[in-house]
Amino acid sequence: MTETISRIDPNAWIAAALGSNPTKIFIEVPGGSSYSYAAAEELLLRIGVAMRDLGVAPGDRVAVQVEKSPEAFLLYLACLRIGAVFVPLNSAYTHAELSYFLADARPRLFVVQPESEVLLRPLARAAGVAHMATLGVAADGSLMEAAKEAHGIRSLVFAGSPDSLAALLYTSGTTGRSKGAMLTRRNLASNAGALVEAWRFEARDIVLHALPIFHAHGLFIAGNTALAAGASLLFLNRFDVDEVIAHMAKATVFMGVPTHYMRLLTSPKLNPETTRAIRLFVSGSAPLLDETHRKFSQRTGHYIVERYAMTETLVNASNPYEGERRPGAVGFPLPAVEIRLTAGDSGEALTGAEAVGMIEVRGPNLFSGYWRNLEKTAADIRENGFFITGDLGRFDKDGYLRIVGRAKDLIISGGYNVYPKEIEAEIDAIAGVQECAVIGLPHPDFGEAVTAIVIALPGAGLTENSLAAGVKEKLARYKQPKRFLFADEFPRNPLGKIQKSLLRDQYKDLYL
Numbered sequence: 001m002t003e004t005i006s007r008i009d010p011n012a013w014i015a016a017a018l019g020s021n022p023t024k025i026f027i028e029v030p031g032g033s034s035y036s037y038a039a040a041e042e043l044l045l046r047i048g049v050a051m052r053d054l055g056v057a058p059g060d061r062v063a064v065q066v067e068k069s070p071e072a073f074l075l076y077l078a079c080l081r082i083g084a085v086f087v088p089l090n091s092a093y094t095h096a097e098l099s100y101f102l103a104d105a106r107p108r109l110f111v112v113q114p115e116s117e118v119l120l121r122p123l124a125r126a127a128g129v130a131h132m133a134t135l136g137v138a139a140d141g142s143l144m145e146a147a148k149e150a151h152g153i154r155s156l157v158f159a160g161s162p163d164s165l166a167a168l169l170y171t172s173g174t175t176g177r178s179k180g181a182m183l184t185r186r187n188l189a190s191n192a193g194a195l196v197e198a199w200r201f202e203a204r205d206i207v208l209h210a211l212p213i214f215h216a217h218g219l220f221i222a223g224n225t226a227l228a229a230g231a232s233l234l235f236l237n238r239f240d241v242d243e244v245i246a247h248m249a250k251a252t253v254f255m256g257v258p259t260h261y262m263r264l265l266t267s268p269k270l271n272p273e274t275t276r277a278i279r280l281f282v283s284g285s286a287p288l289l290d291e292t293h294r295k296f297s298q299r300t301g302h303y304i305v306e307r308y309a310m311t312e313t314l315v316n317a318s319n320p321y322e323g324e325r326r327p328g329a330v331g332f333p334l335p336a337v338e339i340r341l342t343a344g345d346s347g348e349a350l351t352g353a354e355a356v357g358m359i360e361v362r363g364p365n366l367f368s369g370y371w372r373n374l375e376k377t378a379a380d381i382r383e384n385g386f387f388i389t390g391d392l393g394r395f396d397k398d399g400y401l402r403i404v405g406r407a408k409d410l411i412i413s414g415g416y417n418v419y420p421k422e423i424e425a426e427i428d429a430i431a432g433v434q435e436c437a438v439i440g441l442p443h444p445d446f447g448e449a450v451t452a453i454v455i456a457l458p459g460a461g462l463t464e465n466s467l468a469a470g471v472k473e474k475l476a477r478y479k480q481p482k483r484f485l486f487a488d489e490f491p492r493n494p495l496g497k498i499q500k501s502l503l504r505d506q507y508k509d510l511y512l
Helices: 011-020 037-053 070-082 095-105 114-126 142-148 185-198 216-228 241-250 258-264 290-300 374-380 420-428 464-472 500-506
Strands: 025-028 034-036 061-065 085-088 109-112 131-134 165-170 180-184 206-209 232-235 253-256 280-283 305-310 314-318 338-342 357-362 387-395 401-406 411-413 416-418 433-443 447-456 483-486
Touching (some): 011 037, 011 070, 011 216, 025 037, 034 037, 034 070, 070 165, 070 232, 095 114, 109 114, 114 131, 131 142, 216 232, 216 253, 241 258, 374 387, 411 433, 416 420, 420 433, 464 483
Parallel strands (some): 061 085, 085 165, 206 232, 280 305, 447 483
Antiparallel strands (some): 387 401
C-alpha cells in the first residue's frame, strides 16, 4: 500500500474517498458540525476560491492562528488544493512571537479568530501582510462568508510538482529563534502512506482526535493518515479525560502525547470495557515513560505504540503493529526511511548493538530545509542527504531504536558522558515518583553536576535521601545525581515535552 499511496498527491486523497463513498463522514465534532467527504470537498474548494480571489497564488504563504475546528482543518486542505503554503501558528503565541513569525514567513494572507482581528491588524500591517481574514469556531468569519459567495470552484486544480512546498512549520525554539521547517507535498504524502501501512489503517477507522492542529502531530500524523486511508476524524476541541473516555466507544484509533496517557490513568473509568472499541493507541511528541506503558496495558489490555517523529521529518520509526511493542523503545524505521547512528561531528557511522550515537535520518519524509536559513540547513543536512536530528540513540540487540536524550542535554561530569534518560528510567521506577527530569548544571569541580528534579505523587513521603538510596545500587557513582530537587510541575511545550533548557536556567546557580 505504501508504494501506491506514497505517490498520491494530497489533493487526490479526498478524490479517492469520494469515489468509494461520498456520503461517508470525514470529520465531525460530537454534538456539533460534521462534514461528509463530499461536503468537505465542496467547502475546501470554496475556501480555496475565496483565497484565490484575495490574490493568494501557488507558493504564497497563508499564516493561520485560529482555534481548532473542522473548518480550520479544511482551510489547510484548501491551501494544498491551490498550492499555497500553510503556516499554522499556536493560538497561545504572544504578540511578540507573532511579530517574528509574520516577519519571517512573509505571508500574503493571515487568518485569525474574529475576536482577534482588531488587535492583530497592526502586527500584520507592520509585517507587510497583504490581506487578513477571520475564521471562528462556529464556522463564522469573513473567510466563511467569502466562501459562501465563491464561484467557479471546480476550476481549482494545482499542477505543482511533488517537491512543491506544502507547509511551513516553526520548530519549538527551545534554543534561539524558532526556525521554519519546509515540508513538501512529497513529505506529507509519503509519510501518510507509510503510516497507513505500518498502523494498518482502513476506511472503516475513526480517529479520536484530541490534539491541536497547529502542530505536525495533530495536523499531519493524525489528520493526513486518516485522510489517506479514507477514514474519519472525530474532533474534540481539546483533551479532556472524561470526554475522551466517553467517546472511545465511537472510535477505533486514539493518538495522544504521554501526558494524555498519564491523565487517562487517573480516571477510574479507564478499563478494558471503555477501551474495547479502540484497536490502536499511539503515543508521540515526547518520551513515554516505561511505567506509563506498563500501567496502561495492565488497566486496559492495550499496548501503546510509541513512535519517533520530528517537525522536520514527520514519523521516522514506530513500534510494530504486529509484534512486541517494547516499552522505552520507538521501534523500527518506517518503509523507505533510513536511520543511522554516527560518532559526533565526524559523521562516521556506528555499527553494533548498544552503541550510542547521533541519530541521522534520510528518506522521502525529510524536509527540504529551513526557511530563509541556508546556513542552518547546510549545518543540519549532510551532503549525502542525512539529517542530523540532534537526538542521541542506540539500537538494542533486537534492532529496536531507543532514544537516550538530546545531544544538547548530554551531561559531561568529571569527564564522563552521562545520558539523562538512563538515570530518569531508574528514578521513575522508584515507588512514589510521578515523573522526573535529569539535567546537568554548572559545577566548579565536575564541570557539570548530574541533578534530578522530581515530581512526587501526593503522600509518597519521598525525600532527597530516599531517592539517593533508591538509585545507589542501580547506577555507577558518576551517574548518580548530586542533588534531588522537588517540583510541583515542569515547564512544557504545547505538546507536553519538558523544556529542560528552562530548568537549566532556573537552577543554574545551584552549585556555584
